[in-house]
Amino acid sequence: MRVMLVHNHYRSAAPSGENRVVEVEGEALTAAGHQVIRFERGSDEIGQWPAAKKALLPARIVWSGEARRGLLAALRGHRPDVVHVHNTFPLLSPSVLYACRDAAVPVVATLHNYKLACASGDFFRSGAVCHDCASGRPLRSVLHGCYRGSRLATAPVALGTSVHRQAWRSLVSAYVFVSASQRDLLAGLGLPRGRVVVRHNLIPRREIPRAAPEPAVMYAGRLDEAKGARLLMAGWDRYLRGPGGGQLRLVIAGSGPLTREVAAWASARPSARLAGQLGSAACGDLMSRARAVLLPSAWEETFGLAAVEAMALGVAPVAAGHGSFTELITHGVDGVLFRPGDPGALARALAGAAADPQRFRSYGEQARQTYERRFAPERSLDELLEIYRFAIAHPA
Numbered sequence: 001m002r003v004m005l006v007h008n009h010y011r012s013a014a015p016s017g018e019n020r021v022v023e024v025e026g027e028a029l030t031a032a033g034h035q036v037i038r039f040e041r042g043s044d045e046i047g048q049w050p051a052a053k054k055a056l057l058p059a060r061i062v063w064s065g066e067a068r069r070g071l072l073a074a075l076r077g078h079r080p081d082v083v084h085v086h087n088t089f090p091l092l093s094p095s096v097l098y099a100c101r102d103a104a105v106p107v108v109a110t111l112h113n114y115k116l117a118c119a120s121g122d123f124f125r126s127g128a129v130c131h132d133c134a135s136g137r138p139l140r141s142v143l144h145g146c147y148r149g150s151r152l153a154t155a156p157v158a159l160g161t162s163v164h165r166q167a168w169r170s171l172v173s174a175y176v177f178v179s180a181s182q183r184d185l186l187a188g189l190g191l192p193r194g195r196v197v198v199r200h201n202l203i204p205r206r207e208i209p210r211a212a213p214e215p216a217v218m219y220a221g222r223l224d225e226a227k228g229a230r231l232l233m234a235g236w237d238r239y240l241r242g243p244g245g246g247q248l249r250l251v252i253a254g255s256g257p258l259t260r261e262v263a264a265w266a267s268a269r270p271s272a273r274l275a276g277q278l279g280s281a282a283c284g285d286l287m288s289r290a291r292a293v294l295l296p297s298a299w300e301e302t303f304g305l306a307a308v309e310a311m312a313l314g315v316a317p318v319a320a321g322h323g324s325f326t327e328l329i330t331h332g333v334d335g336v337l338f339r340p341g342d343p344g345a346l347a348r349a350l351a352g353a354a355a356d357p358q359r360f361r362s363y364g365e366q367a368r369q370t371y372e373r374r375f376a377p378e379r380s381l382d383e384l385l386e387i388y389r390f391a392i393a394h395p396a
Contacts, residue, residue, distance in 0.1 A: 001034045001035070001081050001082070001385070001388060002034070002035045002037065002078065002079070002080040002081045002082075003029055003034055003035065003036055003037070003080060003081065003082055003083075003084055003388065004036075004037040004038070004039055004074070004075070004078060004080040004082070004083045004084065004105075005022060005025075005026055005036060005037070005038050005039070005040070005084050005086065006039045006040070006071065006083055006084065006085045006086065006088070006092065006096055007019075007022045007038075007039075007040050007085075007086040007087055008040070008041050008042070008043065008086075008087045008088055008089060008090065008091050008092045009022075009040060009041070009042040009043060009044070009087075010043055010087070011043045011044055012044050013255075014222065014256065017112075017201075017303070017305045018086065018087055018112045018113070020280075020305065021086075021110075021112070021201045021202065021305070022086050024202055024203075024204060025201075025202050025381075025384065026038065028202055028204075028377060028380075028381050029381070029384075032381060037074070037078045037080055039070070039071055039074050039096075041067070041091040041092055042091075043090065043091065045091075046090075046091075057090065058153075058155070058156035059156070060090065060091065060093060061089065061090045061093060061156045061157060061160050062093065062156055062159050062160040062163060063093055063094075063095050063160075063163075064091065064092060064093040064095050065095065067091065067092045067093055067095050067096055067099075068093075068095035068096065068098060068099045069099075071092075071096050071099040071100070072099040072102060072103055075099065075100065075103035075105055076103060080105060081105075081388070081392055082105065082106050082107075082108060082388045082391050082392055083096075083100050083105050083106070083107050083108070084107075084108045084109075084110065084388075085097070085100075085107055085108070085109045085110070085172075086109075086110050086112065087112065087115075089115060089157075093160065094160065094164035094167055094168065097164070097167050097168070097171040097172065098167065098171070100171065101171050104395075106173040106174075106391040106392055106394075106395040106396065107171060107172045107173055107174075107391070107396065108172070108173060108174045108176060108387055108388060108391045109168075109172045109174070109175055109176065110176040110178065111175060111176065111177055111178070111182070111186065111302075112178060112302060112303075113302055114182070114185065114186060114302070115161075116136065116161060116168060116186065116189055117133050117134055117135070117136045117138070117161070117186055117188065117189060118130075118133050118134075118138075118141065118146070119133070119138055119141035119142075119146040119147040119154045119157045119158055119161070120141070120146045120147055122226050122299045123185065123299060123300060124225075124226045124298065124299035124300075125144060125146055127225060127298070128298075129298075129299065129300060129322075131185070132144075134185060134186070134188045135188040136161070136165060136188050136189045136190070137162075138157075138158035138161050138162065139158070141154050141157070141158050142154050142155050142158050165189075168189070168191070169189075169190060169191060169192065170396060171396055172191075172195065172396055173195060173390070173391035173392075173394060173395050173396045174195050174196075174197060174387050174390055174391040174394075175191050175192075175195055175196045175197070176197055176198075176199050176387060177196065177197070177198050177199075177302075178198075178199065178200060178201055178302050178303040178324070179198065179200065179302055179303050179323075179324035179327060179328075180198050180324075180327055181300065181302075181323050181324050181326070181327060182302040182303075182323075182324065183196060183198055185300065195394075195396075197387055199380070199383050199384065199387065200303065200308070200328075200374070200375055200380065201303050201305060201308070201380075202377050202380040202381065202384070203305065203308045203309055203312055203371070203375055203377065203380075204312070204377055205312060205376070205377055206284060206288070206309070206312045206313050208288065208313060208314045208368065209285075209288045209289065209313075211289060213289060213290060213291045213315070213357070213360075213361065213364070214249075214289045214290065214291070215247060215248050215249065215291060215354070215357070216248060216249040216250070216251055216289070216290050216291060217248055217249075217250055217251075217290055217291055217292045217293070217294055217318070217350065217353060218250075218251045218252075218253065218286055218287055218290040218292075218293050218294065219232055219250070219251070219252045219253065219254070219293070219294045219295075219296070220253040220254060220278075220283050220286075220287060220293065220306050220309075221253075221254050221295070221306055222254055222255070222256040223252075223254050223255055223256035223257065223258040223259050223262050224256045224257045224258055225257075225258065225298060226297065226298055226299040227256070227296075227297055227298070227299075228295075228296030228297045228298045228320065229256070229258045229261075229262055229296075230258070230261075231296045231298060231320075231341065231343055231346065232252075232294060232296045232346070233262065233265050234343035234346075235296065235343040235344075235345075235346030235347050235350065236250055236269075236271075236272060236346075236347075236350070237343075238343050238344055238346070238347030239346075239347040239350040239351060239354075240269070240271065242347055242351055243351070244351060244354055244355060245351070245354075246271055247354040247355075248271070248291070248350060248353065248354045249271050249272070249273070250271060250272040250273070251273050251275055251286055251290070252266065252272065252273065252274045252275060253275045253276070253277070253278045253283050253286060254276075254277060255276060255277040259274075262274055284309070284313065287306075287309065287310060287313055287315060288313045288314075288315065290310075290315055291315075291316070291353050291357060291360050291361075292310075292315065292316045292317070292318045292335075292336070292353050292360055292363075293306055293307070293309075293310035293315055293316070293317050293318065294318050294319075294346075295307055295317055295318065295319035295320065295325065296319075296320055296346055297319070297320050297323065297325075297340075298320070298340070298341060299323070300322050300323030300324075301323040301324050301325060302323065302324055303324050303328075304319065304323070304324055304325055304328060307319055307325060307328050307329060307335075308328060308371060308375050310367065311328075311334065311335075311367040311368060311370055311371040311375065312368070312371045312375070313368075314364045314365060314367060314368035315364045315367065316334065316335045316336065316353075316360050316363035316364045316367055317329055317334075317335040317336075317367065318335060318336045318338065318346075318349050318350075318353070319335065319336070319337055319338075320337070320338060320339075320340040320341070321337035321338060321339060321340055322340045325337060330370070333363070333366055333370075334363055334366040334367040334369070334370045335363055335367060336349050336352070336353075336363070
């Protein structure tokens with residue numbers, strides 16, 4: 001099968017799970033003998049643009065004639081069987097959908113976030129979950145300045161969503177949601193139900209180390225409010241003040257807007273260490289030796305790669321009990337769910353991990369079984385190919 005992947009890579013300074021998913025799935029398709037053609041742009045290039053070109057970026061967010069022409073030429077040159085669209089923001093724009101229509105190539109679109117309804121893409125505003133625009137009508141996002149805290153910056157994002165709402169509904173042959181919770185939260189978009197499927201992200205299998213877990217827990221992710229960085233710090237302080245506090249160490253891997261705040265906090269606590277942004281291998285090594293992996297997300301994660309990556313390594317995830325985590329993790333079986341936004345609940349989960357290492361080892365063993373049963377890469381690839389076949393057989 002000839003598959004063209006269409007993706008706008010996020011900035012290198014803000015490492016993205018979406019970027020990783022696109023790379024991993026492309027590699028899996030190639031390894032299985034399929035021809036993968038990439039049509040990609042990277043947000044890093046914006047920094048190299050002259051001022052005049054940067055000034056036109058808001059218009060490009062709504063419609064990129066350059067992307068449309070480039071993709072149309074690539075489609076006619078490579079003649080793929082199917083196009084798999086991932087992220088189109090900000091350099092590609094929905095114009096790529098029209099290019100696929102004009103070339104008569106079916107489109108599969110993976111919706112990694114909430115961007116089709118929410119200007120910021122995360123249903124999160126002013127430190128709390130927000131569903132004001134869940135119906136797909138983004139006017140309130142402009143009033144709140146949801147994208148980068150600016151009404152001016154939000155306006156073209158909202159306009160692009162509104163102008164191309166019908167294109168997203170009619171020019172896509174199959175919509176892939178990465179969790180059932182994400183699908184349900186975006187039900188207001190009115191996408192054709194017969195073309196909607198839930199498919200979890202492909203997480204490669206990892207070798208489980210034989211060394212015994214260390215008395216440590218790990219956070220791996222972006223350091224910002226939505227990911228729960230402040231909740232992590234507050235929960236850890238509660239844990240340290242409680243009975244038996246201090247038996248565990250905390251390793252934090254990642255970077256983001258709150259890096260300085262987290263670094264200052266960790267430097268004042270001998271039990272906590274900020275490891276910084278790590279590569280996949282180094283991060284996986286630390287994760288494999290942890291008693292648990294912490295996912296304190298304040299926003300409703302559409303998937304949560306670190307949860308399933310932990311499971312693949314036989315490590316128990318400890319996650320906020322909302323969003324996709326409630327369908328990925330079975331509380332008390334292969335991990336722990338705690339009340340979202342509650343540092344005391346996180347502290348109690350940490351105390352449990354400190355007091356009963358054998359129970360958490362059992363969770364980790366079951367987590368690995370869950371991974372093999374539900375998230376094995378072979379199964380995930382088969383599901384993706386079946387979606388491609390459906391799109392080819394039922395073009396929009």
